[in-house]
Amino acid sequence: MRLASGFAGDDVVAENPLVRKLRAYSDLDSDDMARLEELCVNVHCIEPRCDIIGDGQRPEHNNLMLEGWGARYKDLPDGERQIVGFLIPGDFCDLHVTLLGKMDHGICALTRCRVAYVPDQLLTRITSSSATLARAFWRSTLVDEAILRSWVINNGQRDAVEAVAHLFCEMHLRMTNVGLVRDHQFTVPVTQQDLGDALGMSMVHTNRALQNLRAESLIQFAKKELTILDLDRLRQRARFDPSYLHLRRE
Amino acid sequence: MRLASGFAGDDVVAENPLVRKLRAYSDLDSDDMARLEELCVNVHCIEPRCDIIGDGQRPEHNNLMLEGWGARYKDLPDGERQIVGFLIPGDFCDLHVTLLGKMDHGICALTRCRVAYVPDQLLTRITSSSATLARAFWRSTLVDEAILRSWVINNGQRDAVEAVAHLFCEMHLRMTNVGLVRDHQFTVPVTQQDLGDALGMSMVHTNRALQNLRAESLIQFAKKELTILDLDRLRQRARFDPSYLHLRRE
DNA sequence: CGTTCCCTTGACACCGATCAACTCTGGTGG
DNA sequence: CCACCAGAGTTGATCGGTGTCAAGGGAACG
Numbered sequence: 001m002r003l004a005s006g007f008a009g010d011d012v013v014a015e016n017p018l019v020r021k022l023r024a025y026s027d028l029d030s031d032d033m034a035r036l037e038e039l040c041v042n043v044h045c046i047e048p049r050c051d052i053i054g055d056g057q058r059p060e061h062n063n064l065m066l067e068g069w070g071a072r073y074k075d076l077p078d079g080e081r082q083i084v085g086f087l088i089p090g091d092f093c094d095l096h097v098t099l100l101g102k103m104d105h106g107i108c109a110l111t112r113c114r115v116a117y118v119p120d121q122l123l124t125r126i127t128s129s130s131a132t133l134a135r136a137f138w139r140s141t142l143v144d145e146a147i148l149r150s151w152v153i154n155n156g157q158r159d160a161v162e163a164v165a166h167l168f169c170e171m172h173l174r175m176t177n178v179g180l181v182r183d184h185q186f187t188v189p190v191t192q193q194d195l196g197d198a199l200g201m202s203m204v205h206t207n208r209a210l211q212n213l214r215a216e217s218l219i220q221f222a223k224k225e226l227t228i229l230d231l232d233r234l235r236q237r238a239r240f241d242p243s244y245l246h247l248r249r250e
Numbered sequence: 251m252r253l254a255s256g257f258a259g260d261d262v263v264a265e266n267p268l269v270r271k272l273r274a275y276s277d278l279d280s281d282d283m284a285r286l287e288e289l290c291v292n293v294h295c296i297e298p299r300c301d302i303i304g305d306g307q308r309p310e311h312n313n314l315m316l317e318g319w320g321a322r323y324k325d326l327p328d329g330e331r332q333i334v335g336f337l338i339p340g341d342f343c344d345l346h347v348t349l350l351g352k353m354d355h356g357i358c359a360l361t362r363c364r365v366a367y368v369p370d371q372l373l374t375r376i377t378s379s380s381a382t383l384a385r386a387f388w389r390s391t392l393v394d395e396a397i398l399r400s401w402v403i404n405n406g407q408r409d410a411v412e413a414v415a416h417l418f419c420e421m422h423l424r425m426t427n428v429g430l431v432r433d434h435q436f437t438v439p440v441t442q443q444d445l446g447d448a449l450g451m452s453m454v455h456t457n458r459a460l461q462n463l464r465a466e467s468l469i470q471f472a473k474k475e476l477t478i479l480d481l482d483r484l485r486q487r488a489r490f491d492p493s494y495l496h497l498r499r500e
Numbered sequence: 501c502g503t504t505c506c507c508t509t510g511a512c513a514c515c516g517a518t519c520a521a522c523t524c525t526g527g528t529g530g
Numbered sequence: 531c532c533a534c535c536a537g538a539g540t541t542g543a544t545c546g547g548t549g550t551c552a553a554g555g556g557a558a559c560g
Contacts, residue, residue, distance in 0.1 A: 096388055105399060139349050142346065142347065142350050145391075148402065152405060153332045153334065191505085191506065202549050204551095223557095442539065454517075457540065473525095
């Protein structure tokens with residue numbers, strides 16, 4: 001299977017993104033991988049700027065992102081929107097949220113997305129048939145939590161330029177992890193408004209932080225394509241420590 | 251069993267805090283509750299300002315807070331500290347983090363704490379013997395994640411006064427949930443420095459935000475005791491919506 | 501070829517950081 | 531009993547980062 005993302009250059013890249021992602025945390029045998037493929041049969045397309053699942057809804061299945069980017073968001077009473085997470089291929093939107101009942105935030109598509117609807121029973125069947133996979137899912141939720149902690153730090157302790165740089169470093173690793181980075185370049189299909197909503201700053205100031213990073217020759221960012229010109233210096237600028245992502249390489 | 255916290259007024263309050271907490275999410279039968287009690291046998295005392303588990307350590311057991319307050323924190327290269335979570339009785343410090351290997355943040359005691367060391371095998375044995383408990387643990391980790399999202403919003407979109415008010419509303423509900431609130435009053439054993447570290451603001455400004463809330467007759471806060479004078483107005487001021495905590499009442 | 505969305509730039513106001521000094525409290529020891 | 535001290539809280543003055551407002555530019559698209 002070859003994804004339409006335009007990055008499918010070799011077999012590894014063309015793999016199922018969920019498989020790619022989980023292999024970063026655990027060794028999977030071919031049975032495990034086959035089981036993961038099973039999860040991705042019921043695939044739907046979502047148009048950009050449409051909700052994959054809205055705030056307050058009760059999901060009937062788990063949404064698994066196969067292609068495209070999404071954003072977790074929360075709309076506030078005063079009309080502001082905070083983005084609390086970006087979703088890329090291989091990410092579950094709402095793993096086990098059926099346990100909680102209602103969603104306490106929404107998830108919307110930033111691009112046209114391909115999303116697999118995974119029934120709860122299928123998920124429980126698969127995790128109970130493979131302890132490895134059960135652990136791999138656990139690990140991925142723990143990493144999601146670690147990412148959230150790093151976002152709290154981002155909004156709390158870093159200035160504008162550091163915050164943008166840090167987010168780019170994080171997305172660079174996560175995208176690499178699912179094989180979507182080529183020559184230090186990858187798609188970041190967000191507007192500067194979205195970036196600001198994620199980092200808790202205004203669009204104007206986000207723009208100036210980006211210009212700052214460009215002026216220092218650390219990145220290029222145009223037409224939703226991000227190129228990292230000097231990874232080491234970018235990470236220094238962001239005070240980025242990749243350990244919270246718990247990837248086996250790095 | 252009667253906790254030494256000084257709040258043990260009736261039998262319900264005197265219950266194991268873990269039992270109290272999980273009953274907010276799920277119906278537990280007496281077997282389940284007995285199993286939870288089993289988790290709390292190996293209890294240790296931690297002195298204030300000591301690490302319960304340090305950044306980078308590999309935990310050999312799960313730490314369960316039985317009494318006292320703790321803080322998740324991350325020290326940054328420049329000497330700043332960001333607190334990314336408060337731990338109160340009934341909270342697991344590092345549930346399943348053994349799956350990830352190293353801790354990516356530290357947890358320190360804010361007061362003298364009583365902490366149960368729960369071996370991994372015991373935890374897995376108990377969750378596999380009761381589907382209800384397995385689900386209850388899942389739910390509590392999902393709520394932890396929801397709390398983190400609200401902290402991102404706190405640091406991103408709210409001004410100083412709102413942020414403090416929101417944190418107090420959250421702690422009020424969480425403390426109520428484990429029976430540690432009496433007459434709208436409960437212990438919040440943090441310094442204004444700690445508060446600032448949690449909210450991403452300076453101690454001086456935290457102080458001014460507190461004075462603001464006091465001037466509006468919304469709270470009293472002295473000697474680590476917080477009294478909520480007008481819950482409705484405090485929640486309005488904080489734009490607090492309790493649904494993210496997914497408690498069955500509220 | 502005009503509309504729309506997104507990016508960019510400048511001016512200005514303000515929130516919150518920083519620095520510094522002072523108070524208050526509780527604890528310790530003479 | 532008092533002197534001293536350390537930690538926490540409080541206050542005022544000043545500075546800088548960021549938000550806000552407003553206007554203009556550029557690219558994609560029908």
